[in-house]
Amino acid sequence: MRERLAGDFERFARAFPADFPEYVRERYRIDLRARYLGLSLPHPIGKGSGQLSLNLDQLETDRAAGLAFVVLKTVIAEDPSGQRTMGAWAIHETKMKVEPIRSPSGRSGWTVTWKGRGWDRSFDDYLALVRAAGELTRAGFPAIPSAKFHLPLLDEPFRSAEYRHTTVALARAWGEPALALEKDFSPTLAGDPLADERDRVLRWLAEVPREIRAAAEGTPVRLALKLMNARYDDGFQLAMLDAATGADALVCFNRLWSAERGVAYGGPELSERNLRVLTAAAGRLHPHLAGTGDICSGRRLLEYARAGCECVQLHTFFQLPLSEYPATEGSRTSRALHALVFHPERGLIAGLLELEEQGVLHRQGGELRFLDLVPSSAPAAPATP
Numbered sequence: 022m023r024e025r026l027a028g029d030f031e032r033f034a035r036a037f038p039a040d041f042p043e044y045v046r047e048r049y050r051i052d053l054r055a056r057y058l059g060l061s062l063p064h065p066i067g068k069g070s071g072q073l074s075l076n077l078d079q080l081e082t083d084r085a086a087g088l089a090f091v092v093l094k095t096v097i098a099e100d101p102s103g104q105r106t107m108g109a110w111a112i113h114e115t116k117m118k119v120e121p122i123r124s125p126s127g128r129s130g131w132t133v134t135w136k137g138r139g140w141d142r143s144f145d146d147y148l149a150l151v152r153a154a155g156e157l158t159r160a161g162f163p164a165i166p167s168a169k170f171h172l173p174l175l176d177e178p179f180r181s182a183e184y185r186h187t188t189v190a191l192a193r194a195w196g197e198p199a200l201a202l203e204k205d206f207s208p209t210l211a212g213d214p215l216a217d218e219r220d221r222v223l224r225w226l227a228e229v230p231r232e233i234r235a236a237a238e239g240t241p242v243r244l245a246l247k248l249m250n251a252r253y254d255d256g257f258q259l260a261m262l263d264a265a266t267g268a269d270a271l272v273c274f275n276r277l278w279s280a281e282r283g284v285a286y287g288g289p290e291l292s293e294r295n296l297r298v299l300t301a302a303a304g305r306l307h308p309h310l311a312g313t314g315d316i317c318s319g320r321r322l323l324e325y326a327r328a329g330c331e332c333v334q335l336h337t338f339f340q341l342p343l344s345e346y347p348a349t350e351g352s353r354t355s356r357a358l359h360a361l362v363f364h365p366e367r368g369l370i371a372g373l374l375e376l377e378e379q380g381v382l383h384r385q386g387g388e389l390r391f392l393d394l395v396p397s398s399a400p401a402a403p404a405t406p
């Protein structure tokens with residue numbers, strides 16, 4: 022198996038097969054299938070919302086590369102008159118800087134420094150992208166919208182008009198099957214005075230799912246909350262998980278906030294915190310989990326899976342300098358997948374084979390199954406093909 026893997030790694034560095042999950046199943050007897058928001062995925066690797074999912078070209082490239090799914094850039098909700106309570110998040114900023122970063126524990130990795138926030142074009146432009154995303158989803162490549170809605174102070178009601186107008190428009194543009202949607206609680210929100218009160222944040226997590234479902238006026242919505250890393254301790258992260266029971270899935274957890282620099286950041290400090298909190302949450306009942314944060318190898322992906330995540334969303338690893346990828350041909354997405362899946366030491370296949378050797382994962386009907394690694398603490402929901 023190891024020799025086979027080394028050979029495939031070398032061969033695929035020049036031409037990566039987008040249908041690799043079938044190949045992996047045949048050649049290694051490994052079933053990589055994963056899940057997100059009730060959708061069955063051929064493997065667990067998707068792209069998180071951000072600057073890499075702003076237009077159809079990016080989506081087409083990702084589909085062609087063999088990515089499992091993509092989440093569109095976060096749009097800022099608006100009411101019928103075009104007013105946006107979270108308008109401060111719709112700012113334009115194009116410059117991104119990919120930089121090495123070291124965690125306080127001494128581990129090195131990568132972060133993207135960027136001062137921008139949400140979608141900065143018109144809502145109509147976003148709906149056009151959502152229309153295309155719905156079509157891609159129906160054709161087997163899930164492309165999921167993401168939005169930021171009004172978040173009230175404790176004594177204020179939710180602005181239902183904003184929720185209704187945005188949710189209905191997204192659901193119409195997306196079409197069948199039921200809208201899959203992420204609600205983003207971003208690091209810039211974590212750093213904003215709006216998130217200064219813990220009870221306020223917990224109320225949002227408890228009530229936002231209800232608001233969005235009510236806003237959809239009877240049409241079902243498959244809803245994920247993308248949780249922030251709040252400026253409080255691990256205990257509060259757990260309290261956030263406990264509060265967010267009304268969602269179908271939780272994306273854990275968005276980037277850290279640097280108050281000194283006024284920017285969000287990632288790298289090993291992010292994965293250390295996320296994995297620590299998710300591990301501490303083991304055994305608690307919560308919605309299905311998707312992991313995000315500093316996933317730059319198949320091994321790190323497997324750590325998220327063992328902490329409960331049924332799929333993962335990457336951003337930074339799709340932005341590295343080309344010299345950081347072992348592949349010599351193909352899009353960044355395809356080069357990233359090559360390293361994540363086939364790297365002979367740090368890849369997904371190598372990691373799964375090692376877990377088999379260690380007796381952690383066992384073959385079922387001759388196959389190793391990725392999802393068998395994920396401890397379930399969510400009520401079982403059938404995945405649709």
Ligand SMILES: Cc1cc2nc3c(=O)[nH]c(=O)nc-3n(C[C@H](O)[C@H](O)[C@H](O)COP(=O)(O)O)c2cc1C
Pocket residue numbers: 068069070071072094095117133135138139140167205206207247274275276287288291313314315316334335336337338
């Ligand atoms: C430049 C940039 C822009 C991002 N924009 C969004 C966004 O609009 N909405 C969102 O939910 N997450 C956003 N994210 C977060 C990513 O989707 C991802 O969850 C996070 O960066 C952690 O993954 P990573 O360590 O692989 O980058 C952004 C990240 C970066 C680096």
